[in-house]
Amino acid sequence: MRESIKRKQEEVKLLSGKIKESISSVAFEYPGLSVAEFTELRTLLRDSGCDAKVVKNNISKRASEMAGYNNFASVFKGPKAIAFSSGDEIAAAKIINEYSKKHEKLVISGSIIGGVFFDADKTKDIALTPSREVLLAQIGAGLLQPLLELSIGLNLIEK
Numbered sequence: 001m002r003e004s005i006k007r008k009q010e011e012v013k014l015l016s017g018k019i020k021e022s023i024s025s026v027a028f029e030y031p032g033l034s035v036a037e038f039t040e041l042r043t044l045l046r047d048s049g050c051d052a053k054v055v056k057n058n059i060s061k062r063a064s065e066m067a068g069y070n071n072f073a074s075v076f077k078g079p080k081a082i083a084f085s086s087g088d089e090i091a092a093a094k095i096i097n098e099y100s101k102k103h104e105k106l107v108i109s110g111s112i113i114g115g116v117f118f119d120a121d122k123t124k125d126i127a128l129t130p131s132r133e134v135l136l137a138q139i140g141a142g143l144l145q146p147l148l149e150l151s152i153g154l155n156l157i158e159k
Contacts (some may be wrong), residue, residue, distance in 0.1 A: 008059060012140065015063035019072075022084040024113040026092045027075050032105030041106070044095050049087035054080075059060075071117040075110040089113050090126055097127035153158060 018065035019025050030038060042052045055063075057076040064073035093111055100106040111123040118126060130138070 011055075011059050012062045012066060015053075015059060015141070017065040018053075018084055019067040019069065019082075019112065020114075022086055023089045024092055024111060026085075026111040027060075027072070027082045027109040028096050028100075029078060029107040029109055030081050030105070030119050031079050031105060037103060038096055041096070041099050044099065045083055045092060048085075048091045048095055050083050050085045050092045050095065051079055052083045055082060068094060069112055069117055072110060072112050080109060084136045088131075090129060093123050093127040097124055146151065 032042075033041070045052050057080060058077075060076045060080065060082065061073040064070070064076070083096060085092040090113065091112065093108070096106065096108055100108065108120050108123050108127075110120055111118050111126075113123075113126060129135075
């Protein structure tokens with residue numbers, strides 16, 4: 001077997017393992033971003049415990065299929081990059097979605113979050129979800145509000 005084929009098979013195997021072990025993987029289009037802008041995006045991702053990688057589509061498709069995500073393999077048409085998250089499930093999607101607001105050339109193509117494939121629209125919806133801490137604070141405030149109003153009402157009755 002030729003050396004180049006062996007090298008590509010090894011790349012497919014490594015990328016497939018990365019897709020399987022990551023909590024989330026987000027594919028996005030990046031053409032039109034300058035090197036400085038892409039480096040800034042990578043820095044933002046790295047600061048949140050994520051990693052971005054530009055891989056040939058053929059290798060990305062085969063790796064996605066090897067990992068068992070045939071739907072994810074279908075998004076690899078045209079130049080794409082993949083962001084991997086090993087900590088927060090939606091960190092990569094949030095950062096890429098936020099960065100795409102400043103740079104229209106950056107477009108989310110699809111994702112695997114928690115082992116489930118999501119298309120571009122669902123990935124953007126998930127990216128808009130508040131963090132776990134914010135959701136818990138909202139629930140806590142929602143539970144305390146009726147008690148606060150009841151105590152104010154009872155306090156007014158006594159006077």
